[in-house]
Amino acid sequence: MLFRFILSRLGSAAILSVGIIFVSFILTALLPGDAATSRLGERAAADPEIVAAMRTRYGLDQPLYMQFFIYLGNLLRGDLGTSIRTQNPVLSDLAQFGPASAELAIAATLIAIVMGVGFGIIASLRANGIVDQVLRVVSLGGVSIPIFWLALIAVYLFSTVNRIFPSSGRLNPGETPPPQITGMYTFDALAAGNWPLFVSAFTHLILPALVLSAPMIGLLLRFTRSSMLEVLGNEYVRAAEAKGLPRHTVVLRHVLRGALVPVITVLGTAFASLLAGTVLVEQIFGWPGIGAYAFRSASNLDLPAIVGVTLFVALVYITVNLIVDFLYGVIDPRIRRA
Amino acid sequence: MRISRGGAFVAAVIAGALVLTGCTPADTAAPDTVKDTLVLGKSFDLATADPARSFETTGGIFGRAVYDTLLTFAKGDATTPIPMVAESYEVNEGATEYTFALRDDVVFSDGTPLTSADVVFSFDRVKNIQGNGSFLMEGLSVTAPDESTVVITSEKPNTAIPAIITAQTLGIVNSEVVKANGGTDAEDASTTDTAEEFLNTTSAGSGPYIIETFNTETETVIVANPNYWGEPAAYEKIVLKNATAENQLMDVQSGTIDIALDLGSDQLPAIESNPDLVIESGISPTIFFLFSNANPEISEITSTQAFRDAVKYGLDYDGLLEIAGDGSEQVAGVVPSVFFGALKPADVTVRDLDKAKAAVAELGDIDPIELEYPSDFSVAGISFGAVAERIQANLKEVGLEITLAPSPISTALDSYRGGTEEMGLWLWNPDYPDPADYLVFAPDNIVGLRAGWTGGSHPELVELSDQAAITTDEAEREAIFREYQLAMNEVGVFAPLFQPAASVVAGKDIEGAVFSAVFGIDLTYIGK
Numbered sequence: 092m093l094f095r096f097i098l099s100r101l102g103s104a105a106i107l108s109v110g111i112i113f114v115s116f117i118l119t120a121l122l123p124g125d126a127a128t129s130r131l132g133e134r135a136a137a138d139p140e141i142v143a144a145m146r147t148r149y150g151l152d153q154p155l156y157m158q159f160f161i162y163l164g165n166l167l168r169g170d171l172g173t174s175i176r177t178q179n180p181v182l183s184d185l186a187q188f189g190p191a192s193a194e195l196a197i198a199a200t201l202i203a204i205v206m207g208v209g210f211g212i213i214a215s216l217r218a219n220g221i222v223d224q225v226l227r228v229v230s231l232g233g234v235s236i237p238i239f240w241l242a243l244i245a246v247y248l249f250s251t252v253n254r255i256f257p258s259s260g261r262l263n264p265g266e267t268p269p270p271q272i273t274g275m276y277t278f279d280a281l282a283a284g285n286w287p288l289f290v291s292a293f294t295h296l297i298l299p300a301l302v303l304s305a306p307m308i309g310l311l312l313r314f315t316r317s318s319m320l321e322v323l324g325n326e327y328v329r330a331a332e333a334k335g336l337p338r339h340t341v342v343l344r345h346v347l348r349g350a351l352v353p354v355i356t357v358l359g360t361a362f363a364s365l366l367a368g369t370v371l372v373e374q375i376f377g378w379p380g381i382g383a384y385a386f387r388s389a390s391n392l393d394l395p396a397i398v399g400v401t402l403f404v405a406l407v408y409i410t411v412n413l414i415v416d417f418l419y420g421v422i423d424p425r426i427r428r429a
Numbered sequence: 430m431r432i433s434r435g436g437a438f439v440a441a442v443i444a445g446a447l448v449l450t451g452c453t454p455a456d457t458a459a460p461d462t463v464k465d466t467l468v469l470g471k472s473f474d475l476a477t478a479d480p481a482r483s484f485e486t487t488g489g490i491f492g493r494a495v496y497d498t499l500l501t502f503a504k505g506d507a508t509t510p511i512p513m514v515a516e517s518y519e520v521n522e523g524a525t526e527y528t529f530a531l532r533d534d535v536v537f538s539d540g541t542p543l544t545s546a547d548v549v550f551s552f553d554r555v556k557n558i559q560g561n562g563s564f565l566m567e568g569l570s571v572t573a574p575d576e577s578t579v580v581i582t583s584e585k586p587n588t589a590i591p592a593i594i595t596a597q598t599l600g601i602v603n604s605e606v607v608k609a610n611g612g613t614d615a616e617d618a619s620t621t622d623t624a625e626e627f628l629n630t631t632s633a634g635s636g637p638y639i640i641e642t643f644n645t646e647t648e649t650v651i652v653a654n655p656n657y658w659g660e661p662a663a664y665e666k667i668v669l670k671n672a673t674a675e676n677q678l679m680d681v682q683s684g685t686i687d688i689a690l691d692l693g694s695d696q697l698p699a700i701e702s703n704p705d706l707v708i709e710s711g712i713s714p715t716i717f718f719l720f721s722n723a724n725p726e727i728s729e730i731t732s733t734q735a736f737r738d739a740v741k742y743g744l745d746y747d748g749l750l751e752i753a754g755d756g757s758e759q760v761a762g763v764v765p766s767v768f769f770g771a772l773k774p775a776d777v778t779v780r781d782l783d784k785a786k787a788a789v790a791e792l793g794d795i796d797p798i799e800l801e802y803p804s805d806f807s808v809a810g811i812s813f814g815a816v817a818e819r820i821q822a823n824l825k826e827v828g829l830e831i832t833l834a835p836s837p838i839s840t841a842l843d844s845y846r847g848g849t850e851e852m853g854l855w856l857w858n859p860d861y862p863d864p865a866d867y868l869v870f871a872p873d874n875i876v877g878l879r880a881g882w883t884g885g886s887h888p889e890l891v892e893l894s895d896q897a898a899i900t901t902d903e904a905e906r907e908a909i910f911r912e913y914q915l916a917m918n919e920v921g922v923f924a925p926l927f928q929p930a931a932s933v934v935a936g937k938d939i940e941g942a943v944f945s946a947v948f949g950i951d952l953t954y955i956g957k
Contacts, residue, residue: 129839140559251682258680265648
């Protein structure tokens, strides 16, 4: 049953990926501009021989449908092509920049879960009290304050005025990254037992992660609060309380568990906004992640990189949705049985 | 209790990490804990570490420190090439043959002596690799009569050669090492040379620094070359960190970087009162210009002299300098003020509303004209959009309706290079510091054609341009470039606007961090 479920999800993911590649190809091809000359200087762009050599080098001299089929063929062999801008294989670029974004997104998600769900529980237990009112303002602020503004203020306060956190980058300039296991420096530094490097990576990570988590905290706080309030009124909760179970057991084991399903749905949705926010946060914090890579690739009409990033992001979405689906079953066995 | 234990664990990790973070900011934010390292912030346009393929600003900064050239420029100068690998040179009377005598003590980073064969290989490789900088070798051939002599021969008189060979693209590589790693200078080098990957990881030059790590997206690190033949490098390690101008402003204030290279004049007031920072200001050789398409098939209006006069006299040049920021200068002709052959400040075009309005009256009732420019691109903090809006307002005052047509640079370049823009707002960065580089604005030449300008309409300008290209006597050369630019201004297809200010912001203890019109900053002078 589970195997069939996974197989059908993977099958639809593969079909979806081909569709995404096709749409990316068409949309990029429809853009005005010449990918072959966009990286050439003024003199070189005026030389037909050099332009022709560029077209041949990147296969841009082929008709679009041929480029598409060649790309698909290469993709089946695990080759995402070569970036016109960085001159690196797109796969190695993604391996470099993907983990940087993943590290940021995971850190932001963890912070958001701890703070958003935690504050949501507190707000529901103190419904309509002062604490609840304050947390609702926090929630509203998290959702409505533009993330780029928050990032600028955070850098100004915590890096420029008070040198608490570094203002940009993933490590101090000149520091050698840890040997790559996941590409996430905090994890890799710990795995390598390099404590100073872990501290450097962590202090660089914390501020952008906090900023990135702000909208998600606001969202999770509101949903956890309302979901908790809904469950708190159920009879089985009153029955658990009547049995004399400790308050924290009732809240965490009975109420929270029942309230988590809509929260997880929101978490999946919030991940989308997290990825969009990553582009801005990466830009402001000079974080060399997939967002900054995607932005520069799009600015340079770097077709292989654009399609590679699109595919990567789509796969992340599909994976996250799969995880969310599985989590439903873990949290609520009725869903698994259904 | 599974959830509560997990939650407690996560909370403990976060709390512990926050405590840890609070305890250690000074260790991570202060760069001066490593005394031998210099960190520069630069908005990267880095593409490659292979000098033959490199033609970007960041590549020039980095390449200057790693690869020596035959000649170079002294600190802060952009007018007179000085010896480097070549200790002297002679030129024949017709400026078609330059003979360079090489120093005998220059060695590459692996200790191998640099000989004329390395120069010939490096130059021929640039020529045949068909990269962005291959045009530098156009019409030139290079030979080596002996181990310490190099002869560059030009098909026609060319007084720009001493300036051209200072370009980092013509950095001299260790030919044996490069050949051993896939390099070739053969005519088919564009398809057979495979040395780029090697050169992106390993130095094959004779400069004061060698590559430690090369990354086009994050940071590139160079370290002192232990075998350097000249005065040793001042720093053990130099880190070029990729950062936007906004990041650089924050980084230089927080001490994360020592030098910021891309701050615009609008950002400088934020740090003027900072006692720990020094601002070294100069003038950029980049020129912003406006053109009116001279091709009647593109526009029957912009191709008229009346329209060009209306634009030329209708622009408020002083007002545009407000947009360009403090320290910017109106440029009198197409050659920037820092180079030989530039016009004098007294030659600048001055706004004349009467002349502009008379020209508009001559045009009669016309449709709005479209002004195209790149919308996602700024230089020295100057956005093209702001300049375009001011131009639109200036010309409205004299009765010309301009419609703004911004687009991303990747698409705007297409119509610019295709010569289809009615009006265009663009810039030109020098390829090499010589007025010959600005002959591209003449009719029938690269930029001239982008403005739809063919020689048939102004044959006298084509002749002037051709003459300027081959004139060798310095005084005559200066005079003919002056004549060329004044004639260009008179016609007015191009309206040279301004050169932005340029600044280098550095920690107060860092010496020699000055703006260079040729290299942006010359890393080899920093710390000396």
